[in-house]
Amino acid sequence: MRNLKSLLFIGLALISTSLLAITPAPPSLGAESYILIDYHSGQVIAENNADAPLPPASLTKMMTSYVVSNELAAGNIGIDDEVTVSKNAWAKNFPESSKMFIEVDTQVSVRDLLKGLIVSSGGDASVALAEHVAGSEDSFVDLMNHHAKKLGLNNTRFVNTHGLTAEGHQTTARDMAILGQALIRDFPEEYELYKMKQYTYNNIPQYNRNRLLWDRGLEVDGIKTGHTDAAGYCLVASAIKDGMRLISVVMGARSEEARKIESKKLLTYGFRFFETVKPLKANTEVHQTRAWGGEIEYAKLGVLDEIWLTIPNGKRQKVKANYVVEDELEAPVSKGQIVGKIFFQLDDEDIAEVPLVALEDVPEGGWFTRLIDAISRWFSSLFD
Structure with a gap:
């Protein structure tokens, strides 16, 4: 897996309407x-x-x-x-x-x-x-x-x-x-x-x-x-x-x-x-990665479903997100295939993680494409 990479979600960078950042303990109830x-x-x-x-x-x-x-x-x-x-x-x-x-x-x-x-x-x-x-x-x-x-x-x-x-x-x-x-x-x-x-x-x-x-x-x-x-x-x-x-x-x-x-x-x-926030809508692309041997060179990565988070009022602008993605992605790749993770953090603590997936199918390329990619990967490995 690669190192954590940061994501910027404009939707979470809004100024909160709440001036109170204190979250008290939940009430104690008279129930079993x-x-x-x-x-x-x-x-x-x-x-x-x-x-x-x-x-x-x-x-x-x-x-x-x-x-x-x-x-x-x-x-x-x-x-x-x-x-x-x-x-x-x-x-x-x-x-x-x-x-x-x-x-x-x-x-x-x-x-x-x-x-x-x-x-x-x-x-x-x-x-x-x-x-x-x-x-x-x-x-x-x-x-x-x-x-x-x-x-x-x-x-x-x-x-x-x-x-x-x-x-x-x-x-x-x-x-x-x-x-x-x-x-x-x-x-x-x-x-x-x-x-x-x-x-x-x-x-x-x-x-x-x-x-x-x-x-x-x-x-x-x-x-x-x-x-x-x-x-x-x-x-x-x-x-x-x-x-x-x-x-x-x-x-x-x-x-x-x-x-x-x-x-x-x-x-x-x-x-x-x-409050409930939605940092990612369905079919949101957050990254592209090389799809070795694929009919297309880069696979689009993101989430297929809406992502929701529940956070304390007044902390919307403090939510951060990072992702990790697999080092090697080889065709064929199926839409929805899990290729990594997205981590959401608040005050340096993980509050949620969701799968990072391929947003589209990447069919295997022809023999010439696969040959060129194999040679490219071999040269790249010499310098790793």
């Missing part, structure tokens, strides 16, 4: 576990006990809706499908759970069931959707665990679709933050349901239990509440301010009011003392 992350960068802003396995209660329904949304996107089910309610999904089977009050042998559309699942947190809706997608709740749970593994929810295991306490049914605050990030990113249309404050089904008003949706001090648009005696009061929340989106997770709070207050503390802290 919590975490605050930046949606775009995935960076953790605050956390405590975030990897402790805990019962998720109705936060489980976030994964239930994720699987249903995936099946809708794949065309395996339709939003207007009529679902016949079985005895397993009967509202009376969930005396200790929230429900949308569906009745046996009635037909309910997937559209209405999703509202019942997300807005009113219906345990009955979760089973009805599971049976429609997979034939049985057990088979649907297999899909939930498959997607959990795919998303990297390493400390999560689902046993049911609704979140009532069961042996082995567990997750962590960190995993729920990752799941919230996936919901927003992968299924933005379905995510719109998470900000609904109320709806009516069968002449029964249904109200969202996420009280932060009514908070005028924050632009909260989701995500999910949960409560059982074993789990305590839980809330995954997401809010936007000036283009910055944060996701907070509070698990094991003492009351419905406490989970709201503690979640607001986290979100307020993040928005007040941090």
Whole structure:
């Protein structure tokens, strides 16, 4: 690898609008576990006990809706499908759970069931959707665990679709933050349901239990509440301010009011003392390097995806970036092939690193090109 080389990002050289460069410690919360992350960068802003396995209660329904949304996107089910309610999904089977009050042998559309699942947190809706997608709740749970593994929810295991306490049914605050990030990113249309404050089904008003949706001090648009005696009061929340989106997770709070207050503390802290910056746009070229034996002489290097960083307010102009690139790059080179790294630093500390990749294919050149390059490399090696 070559020595570090500096990059100049004009976008980060702007004068910060914040005059306060002090970042206080995050607030201490009255909850068993919590975490605050930046949606775009995935960076953790605050956390405590975030990897402790805990019962998720109705936060489980976030994964239930994720699987249903995936099946809708794949065309395996339709939003207007009529679902016949079985005895397993009967509202009376969930005396200790929230429900949308569906009745046996009635037909309910997937559209209405999703509202019942997300807005009113219906345990009955979760089973009805599971049976429609997979034939049985057990088979649907297999899909939930498959997607959990795919998303990297390493400390999560689902046993049911609704979140009532069961042996082995567990997750962590960190995993729920990752799941919230996936919901927003992968299924933005379905995510719109998470900000609904109320709806009516069968002449029964249904109200969202996420009280932060009514908070005028924050632009909260989701995500999910949960409560059982074993789990305590839980809330995954997401809010936007000036283009910055944060996701907070509070698990094991003492009351419905406490989970709201503690979640607001986290979100307020993040928005007040941090900002999200985008130093590199997708397909940004930062360097060119010799592609030996290639059809073109130099390969363009950079990033294929947008790069986001979360930094303390007032320090935007202090972000620096360096890159390292492989000494020898030989054709053929594929677009997206990793050829080095870009390191972002703040106050002489690494805050992020991303792959440096080829931005285009470099096919292997003809025999004459390869011969000339081989001779050039041989002469160059004599002077190394």
